[in-house]
Structures are given as C-alpha cells and as structure tokens.
Amino acid sequence: MQERLVRFTLFGQEFTFYTDAAEEEVDAVISLLREELEGDGSYGRSSVPSSKMLVLGCLRIAAKLIRLQREHDRSLRAYEETMARIMEKISSAADSAV
Template sequence: MQDRLVRFHLFGQEFTFYSDASEDEVDAIIDLLRQELEGGETVSRSAVPSSKILVLGCLRMTARYVQLQREYQDFRQTEQRTLAELAEKVRVVLD
C-alpha cells in the first residue's frame, strides 16, 4: 500500500503524518490516541502544552503495549506447557 497523508485535529490543532495503514487502522490509531489523552486523569489543557500531553499519551500507550507483550509471553508459555502435557498424555495412551 502506498503512503498517504493523514490529517486529524486534536486540542484545536491540526496534525498530519504519512501512513501506509488502511483507513480503518488509521481511524483506530487516532481513536486510541484520543481515548488515552481524553480519558482517565485529565490535565488542564490550558496549563500544559499540547506537546507534553501528546508525550504523556504516547507513554501511556507504550506502557499498555509493554503490558500486552508481557501478557502475551505468559500466554505463550502457558500454552506451550499445556501442549507439552497433552502430547505426553497422548504418547502414554498410544504406547
């Protein structure tokens, strides 16, 4: 897919970037960013520059990403143990 220019507004400012992601993916990304920045603990936008708020949003998303990676690794290890146990049970039954 070819890069295309994406534009969106946040905090009364226009932001642009190039992306080769689908329209649905771009919409999901922007929605997630808005949820992170507008949800939970809110900071007075007039007291904090929008660039700092954006960095805080990125840090929150990064923390969620790292947590998901850790959970996925735990899931994979559990699945591998379960499959190994199942394979052993099948081997015992077939022997």
C-alpha cells in the same frame, strides 16, 4: 497500498503524516490516541502544553503495550506447557497401547 496524507486535529493543533495503512487502522490509532489524551480529563489542557500531553499519551500507550506483551507471553507459556503435557499423555498412551 499507496501512501496518502492523513490530517487530524488534537488540542487545537493540526497534525499530518503520510501512511499506507488502511483507513480503518488509521482511524483506530487516532481514536486510541484521543482516548488516552482526552478520555479521563486528568490533565487540564490549559495547564499542560500539548507537546507534553502527546508524550504522556504515548507513554501511556507504550505502558499498555508492554503490559499486553507480558500477558501474551504468560498465556503463550501456559499454552505451550499445556500442549507439552497433552503430547506427553498421548505419547504415553500410544506406548502403553503397543
């Protein structure tokens, strides 16, 4: 895919970047950023500079990513343990059948 210029406005400022990501992916990323920054309205736009808002939004997204990675790791470990138990049962059943 060829790189293209993406423009979007946030807090009255225009941001641009080049990407080769699919348009749907870029739209999802920008929507996620908007949701994190504008969703709960806990930060007043007039009291917090937009640069600080962007950093706070990135930190919130990073915290969610870390939480999801931990959940994924726990799920993967549980899956691997379950599969090991199943394989052990299958092996035991096969050994006793012989």
